[in-house]
Amino acid sequence: MPIANPMSLNAMPAADPELAGPMQKPATGVRHLVLAAMTTAVLVAYLPRTALGPAASLIQDELRLSDLAMGDILGVWALGYLCLQLPGGWLGDRFGRRVTVPLFGLVWSACTLGTAAAASFAGLWWSRLIFGMAQGGLIPCLTRACVDWFPEDRRGTAGAAINAGMSSGAVVAGGLSAPLLPWLGWRLTLRVFALVGVAWAVGFWIIFRNRPEEHPGVNQAELALIRRGIAGADSEPVPENGPADLLDRPSPRDEPKATRRVDRLGVCGSWALVLLNSQAFCRAFGYAFLTSWLPSYLKRAHGLSVAGASALTMVPLAGYIAGSILAGPLIDHLFRRTGSKWLSRSVVGAVSLVLTGLGTMSAMSSTHPAALVALALGLTAGGFAGPATWAATMDLGGKSSTSVMAILNMTGNLGAYLCPRAIGGILDAFPERWDLVLLMLAAVYILGGLCWLLVNPDTRTSGCVGEK
Secondary structure: OOOOOHHHHHHOOOOOHHHHHHHHOOOOOHHHHHHHHHHHHHHHHHHHHHOHHHHHHHHHHHHOOOHHHHHHHHHHHHHHHHHOHHHHHHHHHHHOHHHHHHHHHHHHHHHHHHHHHOOOHHHHHHHHHHHHHHHOOHHHHHHHHHHHHOOHHHHHHHHHHHHHHHHHHHHHHHHHHHHHHHHHHHHHHHHHHHHHHHHHHHHHHHHOOOOHHHOOOOOHHHHHHHHOOOOOOOOOOOOOOOHHHHHHOOOHHHOOHHHHHHHHHHHHOOHHHHHHHHHHHHHHHHHHHHHOOHHHHHHHHHOOOHHHHHHHOHHHHHHHHHHHHHHHHHHHHHHHHHOOHHHHHHHHHHHHHHHHHHHHHHOOOOOOOHHHHHHHHHHHHHOOHHHHHHHHHHHHHHHHHHHHHHHHHHHHHHHHHHHHHHHHHHHHHOOOOHHHHHHHHHHHHHHHHHHHHOEOOOOOOOOEOOOO
8 A cells, every 4th residue: 555645644534445555554564674685785795705714724725825825815806895895886876786785695605616616825816806807795785775674773772783793794604614515525615605696686676665655565654653753662552643753854865965965974984883883894804714724723823623613613602692682772762871871882882892801811811621611702702793893884874874874894804804814924924823814813902992982872963082
């Protein structure tokens, strides 16, 4: 049924079954299905992204690569990834996320097949570079989809689900790699992950729509709930005369281009974005260790087999997922109770990264399994910073969230690119000095926590603590 004009709704009597009936129905739950599709998107993206970590020692032995060269291979996808953040987000805005996101999936699956066929350093490097470029627009597109599909006080939970999906992909990659690598080898394992990406791309196109208004399963009550600034309980029916005016609000694409341009420039020039980018760099730098060198660390520093190291990689990643899942409701609860975005976003992010740094530092002098437990506990705390970042980005970005998240992801993935190379350089210069690697990671995490404390998402003027 098409959305009625608010004026006609107010003018008609409530007893009219054609008008009152649909408005009294509880909201449908299509937004939850859409969130599941977006979460699956990042999960599937992380399968081939992190699969090279468990396979690193096998690839090094087969192609005779040094630690520095392998670090370059493990990190180069992030170089392509950061380069395509803004163009990828623009493509999503220009052609619609329903088309571009599955197209990205088909391209990165083709690149994964190219990696599986590579016979040299150059073949690995170029296939992984283009692979990263294909995934570059994914997070900016999903960020804007969250803005379109969820109200403010549900975005922490939505961000938490997507953030947990990322690490779930890394966990699944480690869990599948443990039995598949000894059985199929690294090349055929990558081919399996590529086929999963193709199947997902088809399913996402079937389920997703660019905006709630375009989905045939969304009723007027759900649309009104989504369009509220602060939504009520999900099960609460929409009042007859309450949010009718919200159904007819102009969409962002209907606003003047000059207004959107000024808004985007104002946000991108703020100190809040600089500080938010700084913590994103630190967070992604540290996280890249988990998806690149962690299996090699467990194998070489603690004497585990390839299969054992791949399987145990899931432990700290599972801790990160648990933290991400717990963080979403906590962030939304703190915001509803206090009304402070600084407390619910920035303080949560700061405490999260500082605790992660301390956990990483404690693993320096520990043996297995104590070192793995310390990393897992630290990463459980670290998971809280991901949803905080999503929420703060949407707070500061508003209608420009696609561009703001693209810039944030560019900076973060610069850290993800540099981390594997830095670790490879340390290990080449100081063979098997994993304590130096962990000390570097701990310092970066703590620095990111300090950056968080200075971000104030409650204001979009300068975005710094003390500004109103």
